[in-house]
Amino acid sequence: MPSALSTCVEHDEVADTLATLKSDGFCVMKGVIPADEVGAVRDSVEKTVRKHTMLPLPKGFVTGLLRLDQSIAPYLANPRLMAVVDRLFGENARISMLSGALNGPGIKRGDVHADWPFNQNSKARIRAPYPDVLVNLVTMWMLTDYTVENGGTIVIPGSHKLNYAPKHGSQYDPKAAYEGEVQLVGKAGDVGLFDARTWHAIAPSTASTPRVGVIVRYAPWWLNLQTLHPGTRDYKQIVEANQGGDSTVEPVPLSIFKNLPEGAKTLVYHMVDENS
Ligand SMILES: O=C(O)CCC(=O)C(=O)O
Numbered sequence: 001m002p003s004a005l006s007t008c009v010e011h012d013e014v015a016d017t018l019a020t021l022k023s024d025g026f027c028v029m030k031g032v033i034p035a036d037e038v039g040a041v042r043d044s045v046e047k048t049v050r051k052h053t054m055l056p057l058p059k060g061f062v063t064g065l066l067r068l069d070q071s072i073a074p075y076l077a078n079p080r081l082m083a084v085v086d087r088l089f090g091e092n093a094r095i096s097m098l099s100g101a102l103n104g105p106g107i108k109r110g111d112v113h114a115d116w117p118f119n120q121n122s123k124a125r126i127r128a129p130y131p132d133v134l135v136n137l138v139t140m141w142m143l144t145d146y147t148v149e150n151g152g153t154i155v156i157p158g159s160h161k162l163n164y165a166p167k168h169g170s171q172y173d174p175k176a177a178y179e180g181e182v183q184l185v186g187k188a189g190d191v192g193l194f195d196a197r198t199w200h201a202i203a204p205s206t207a208s209t210p211r212v213g214v215i216v217r218y219a220p221w222w223l224n225l226q227t228l229h230p231g232t233r234d235y236k237q238i239v240e241a242n243q244g245g246d247s248t249v250e251p252v253p254l255s256i257f258k259n260l261p262e263g264a265k266t267l268v269y270h271m272v273d274e275n276s
Helices: 013-024 035-052 079-089 233-242 262-271
Strands: 026-029 059-062 094-103 137-142 191-195 211-219
Touching: 013 026, 013 079, 013 191, 026 079, 035 059, 035 094, 035 211, 079 137, 079 191, 079 211, 094 262
Parallel strands: none
Antiparallel strands: 026 191, 059 094, 094 211, 137 191, 137 211
C-alpha cells in the first residue's frame, strides 16, 4: 500500500520546490487556492466534468477545460507557482494542457506512465533513451483533499532520473506496481507538482466521494505543442497518420479568452481559436 507523502518545506519555497523536484521528481505546494475560494471552483469543475466527460464515470475527464469552465483561471498565474515555472523555463512559459479530472468511488488503478512528451505510448514523444531535461511541469490542482483512500495520484520517487518509461509490450510493464510508490496527497487548494518524466498512475479509490482536480501542465515557449492540437499539420503528420491515441487539447474560443484574467491570458494565448 503506498504511503502518504511529505510536503515541501516553506522557508525558501522556490529553492526548496526546485530541490525537491530535482531529487524526488514531485512535491506539494500548499494553499495555492485560498480555503474559502476552493469550494466554488470544485463545484464548478465537478459539474462541468460530469456533464462533458469524454471517459465513462467513475473516471471523469475533460481536456481543454477552459473552453467550458473558467473557474480555475484566476489562479493559473499564481505568483508562487510562477516563480518556480520561471526558474525552470524562463520567460514566456505557457500552459501546454489543461484538463478537468474527477476520480470517482470504485475507480481502478491505471497504467504507470511518464507524461507527454516522455510518454512512450504516444506517437509524438521524445524517444527513449531521452535526455535529462525537464520540459513539461505537471501540476495537480486539488479541489478536494487528495488522500490515500480517494486516490491521490501514485508517483514513483526518483523515476524522473531514468531515461525511459513504461510502455505496452516492453520490459517496463505499465500494469506493474513499482518499488517505492507513494501517493500525492494534500488538502483542497494545494497543488501537486511533478516532472513529466516522473512515473505515475491513477490510484484506486476506496472512498465514498469523488476526488476532483484540474491538471495543468506548464512548458517553455519553445516546446512544440502542435501535436496536441488536431487539425494542425504536425498533428496530422505525426499523430493521425500513425493512428496515435495521443492526448489532445481543444482551443479556447476567442470570446472566452477575451474575458480571462490577464495572467491566464499570457499562459494560453497560443491555444486560442480566433474564429469563435
Ligand atoms: O488523475 C490522476 O491521478 C492521474 C492522471 C494521469 O495520470 C494523467 O493525466 O497523466
